[in-house]
Every structure is written in C-alpha cells, then in structure tokens.
Amino acid sequence: MPEIPLVPVHWRLPAHPTSVRRARHAVAESLPDVCRPHLADDMGLLTSELVTNAIRHGACREDEGLIELVLWPADGHYWLAVSDPGTVKPRLARPDTDSESGRGLLLVDSLAAAWTVRPRPSRGTSVIAGLSLQPAG
Known part of the structure; x- marks a missing residue:
C-alpha cells in the first residue's frame, strides 16, 4: 500500500500588514516538532x-484583499506557496546599495532549495519556495 501523504495546510488571510506576523506564526506552529529545529527560522523568513x-x-483592491498560504511536505522538502490575486509576476531584482527595498526575493533565493513563480489557474500569482527536510551541514 502506498504511503498516504499529509494534507496540505491552508490559510486565507487579509492583505494587511498584521497578516505577516499571523502567517509566520501559523506556519511555524504547523511544522512537525522534529522539523522545527532546522526549518523554523528559515521558514519564518520565507x-x-x-x-x-x-x-x-x-x-489589488479591497474586495480582493485576501492572500492564501499553503504548506506541505513533498519530495524531501517543505513547500510554501503564497498566492495573491495580482497579475504582476515577481522577479529577482538587484537594488543598488541606497535602495530601501527590493531585496525580499534575493533573501528567498538564498534560503530556498528551489523557488518559482506560477500563475494561478483562475487569476493571480503564486510564489512557491521549498526548504530541504535534511539539516544543512
């Protein structure tokens, strides 16, 4: 009999700055105890x-003000997808030293074993990033 995979964990949060902390806490609490020592900090940053x-x-607008998160283990990684209703495809930037923003995806790129941007089937964009279940080192 095949091993039955875990059901992904899913959240819908308002597109408001207070959701950042809520999302970080929810994701950290959803990680299995055995994974927390080596995944919690990096998954929190992601x-x-x-x-x-x-x-x-x-x-985009108030009536579309929800973001979605999905967290699941697969293929030796823990994957996080963050989706929004926007149509702008996030891309890696190289901000100059005086820029006050634009470094978020550089951080994602350095932390994640792999990451990508995918259009959603109906409308919107998802950024998916994965961290290895194996501790580094």
Whole structure:
C-alpha cells in the first residue's frame, strides 16, 4: 500500500500588514516538532518575505484583499506557496546599495532549495519556495 501523504495546510488571510506576523506564526506552529529545529527560522523568513510581497504588490483592491498560504511536505522538502490575486509576476531584482527595498526575493533565493513563480489557474500569482527536510551541514 502506498504511503498516504499529509494534507496540505491552508490559510486565507487579509492583505494587511498584521497578516505577516499571523502567517509566520501559523506556519511555524504547523511544522512537525522534529522539523522545527532546522526549518523554523528559515521558514519564518520565507513566510515573512513572501507574505509581505503579496500584500505590497499582489493585493489589488479591497474586495480582493485576501492572500492564501499553503504548506506541505513533498519530495524531501517543505513547500510554501503564497498566492495573491495580482497579475504582476515577481522577479529577482538587484537594488543598488541606497535602495530601501527590493531585496525580499534575493533573501528567498538564498534560503530556498528551489523557488518559482506560477500563475494561478483562475487569476493571480503564486510564489512557491521549498526548504530541504535534511539539516544543512
């Protein structure tokens, strides 16, 4: 009999700055105890960056003011997808030293084992990032 996978954890949060902390806490609490020592800090940073970007750049209007998060284990990684109703495809930037923003995806790129941007089937964009379940080192 095949191993039955875990059901992904899913949240819908308002596109408001207070959701960043809520999302970070919810994701950390959903990680299995055995994974927390080596995943919690990096997953918290990924969550903060991706949710912040979704709120700033993807939430278009008040009536569409929700972002969605999905967390699931697969293929030796824990994956986080953060989705918003926006149509702008996030891209890696190279801000100059005087810029006060634009470094979020650079952080995601350095932390994640892999990440990508995908259009949603109906409307919107998802950024998906994965962290290895194996501790580094």
